Amino acid sequence: MANKIPTRLYLSEDEMPKYWYNLRADMKEKPDPILHPGTLQPARAADLEPVFCREPVKQELDDTTRLIPIPDGIQDFYRAYRPAPLIRAYFLEKALDTPAEIYYKFEGTNTSGSHKLNSAGAQAFYAKEEGLTSLATETGAGQWGTAMAMACAFYGLGLTVYMVKVSAEQKPYRKILMETYGANLISSPSNTTEAGRKILADDPDTGGSLGCAISEAVETAVKTDRCRYVLGSVLNHVLLHQSVIGLEAKAALDKYGVKPDIIIGCAGGGSNLGGLIAPFMGEKLAGKSDTRFIAVEPASCPSFTRGRYAYDFGDTAKITPLIRMQTLGNGFIPSSNHAGGLRYHGMNSTLSKLYHDGHLEARAEVQTDVFDAAIRFMKVEGILPAPESAHAIKAAIDEALECKKTGEKKVILFGLTGTGYFDMTAYMAYNNKTMSDYVPRDEDLARGFATLPDIPQNR
């Protein structure tokens, strides 16, 4: 195979991004502001700083600065595992016999096994700069917790991780991995917080949810000296850090004059999807491209395709600010049959706004279809994908097969956010045909929507 375009496209170190890209600055229609839950007024930095680190708060509230310099200390951290490869899926193209060109940005070559490290490193750096000594966070599938454990080990910070109980049970090795990096792991809900005790009192057998774990982590951060809370998705400063994914992908494609027709990302809270599409969406909003953007979510947690665009809390205990987003209601808890991440009740506000305004499409997929796609992919491309990432693979294969039908030679780019090394019990369930394709019924969703806050904006 003599290819003009290499199989693996690496940027050189000096081609790596020096700035993050803040998509909101290029949106004429901005996402609605975060609200203080007491006053229902837009949150100010002073409202958020007791919970979050200072610089991320500044970034969270900034919807006008297009390019935000990546501090040298974070560029150093990025150089420990970036640039991530952009891979031309020649083998998958051949196996599908499609005229489409398929590319994927692979963020799984670092030990955290996902893109989460891009924001973990940034947030730990800022915490260190601010003089904090520890951080608290939650993790679902474990990718974010691992990334934070690595970042905190690197910068010499303590870390407490509340891990969603059902995930901790499915993934004992994730727990050991985080502990090996020095983190303190607690299964959520736990008896270590008021929020956890309340949830356990209501439902002692709950498998937990990200919403519960967030409540516990926030409470711990607020009650601990020189400690703050860090979040790995949903918020706009996280998407800002993740813009390195899209910036690197775009720089690599630009070198070869390749313009994607379709960009696909899996979506839980939106960190990978938002980071991947940011610079491409900026071009589209400026009228410079016709690229289609597709979010792929699990049918078991369908915040885009069956959620409401409403103000909601980020957590179950209703202690966070209010975010206007696609949401299933803060009380929604996805079935424990669902493997992997993408279990959050809401969605990043910028992506929610783009979806609401018609710039972003979304689709929901059931688990076995997603794993079918994963197996098809791994046998020819060689990479064991995380269940999360496999949602994007599913859509990429579908779009490539559509091209086969129509004969169109479209360029498809998708985000392969991570690897599935710690998801082997899910693969075992798939191999054994014991995997469930649970989809919430309308009455399940109704129970979630009933937990939306009853405030003027939601009526």
Added chain:
Amino acid sequence: MANKIPTRLYLSEDEMPKYWYNLRADMKEKPDPILHPGTLQPARAADLEPVFCREPVKQELDDTTRLIPIPDGIQDFYRAYRPAPLIRAYFLEKALDTPAEIYYKFEGTNTSGSHKLNSAGAQAFYAKEEGLTSLATETGAGQWGTAMAMACAFYGLGLTVYMVKVSAEQKPYRKILMETYGANLISSPSNTTEAGRKILADDPDTGGSLGCAISEAVETAVKTDRCRYVLGSVLNHVLLHQSVIGLEAKAALDKYGVKPDIIIGCAGGGSNLGGLIAPFMGEKLAGKSDTRFIAVEPASCPSFTRGRYAYDFGDTAKITPLIRMQTLGNGFIPSSNHAGGLRYHGMNSTLSKLYHDGHLEARAEVQTDVFDAAIRFMKVEGILPAPESAHAIKAAIDEALECKKTGEKKVILFGLTGTGYFDMTAYMAYNNKTMSDYVPRDEDLARGFATLPDIPQNR
């Protein structure tokens, strides 16, 4: 940090090796020939072809051709996951406060989690070309079995893997991973072969060994139609394929004019060590460098440092040809307390010869020291190393600390062969301080040496 030398050095696709390098061609003193165990005469291709694929047999017996072209089909396969990064360990250097420059060639960014894919892809390609339909092999820690499972999925071949029982129990997820790629996994010793049944009859509670598993896989290959046996280490054709590691590392260092003073690799059967050092050793043997080469083996399986240089069988059932090598005796079974791979009783014949002739140093390390080094490394470099690879890290850190004492600014290169994602039970034992530092007693070794074949060359 404004570095002249990037943190991660990637070759471009067109800089990747087109030829493997056969170090034996540049050795004036060649390794002794493989012997037919019946005749004690040098084995001919016809003796080996009932067991191994044709082209690898040719490569095995060829000690005169320096450069062997990598077929296009294998170059395609390599492009799916190579080039592997050469990483400058800036963070480790800083943490150690050493004047030494440390580099490592990281082979763990593919799903098999190690360098083993370099030979698995080659051997599966040749099997397919030869018209075979399946392969049989063994695996210890699971890296080789995973690599073969991936390669067989890629080329559409069946695969039976005999996995050393103690490893299968320590690493259930490795088993699922191989099965997910389509391999048929059998714990060894098993009742599926005569060799296995005999071993079980002698010792029903044995944890197995690579030697046993090899016997079972060879027997299966020979008895199955259009099937051959493949081995992931020890043999010279495997080292030939693994020379891509050293060739890529050397090409990357040459670009920056960097000459390593010390090259370090972990050693089980020798595949990684032999591949990494090959082109550098070639220069040394030609009098063009003074590089030191250090093999690091586990104290629990010390074939270099406490073994004998003798003709021995490759397997426990004594059905393979005889190889002159550093060996503990084919009946030696390392303690089941030892985590990870590097459990083989013997050592590649080329490396054994180089050691015997004084071109290669060796040292043995106990487990907790190795894991101490792994933790020190992972907290700053971010990569969770395989226990095997951590042996090389241990020696690299020791050499760097020696430089700190002497003030010498040496250049150290080591092979980081893989990741430890499937070794979390070992890390847990380390974290819990339940890890054993078992070292065989002289009488344990004597029992192994008693199994050496009683042939003229050994007297």
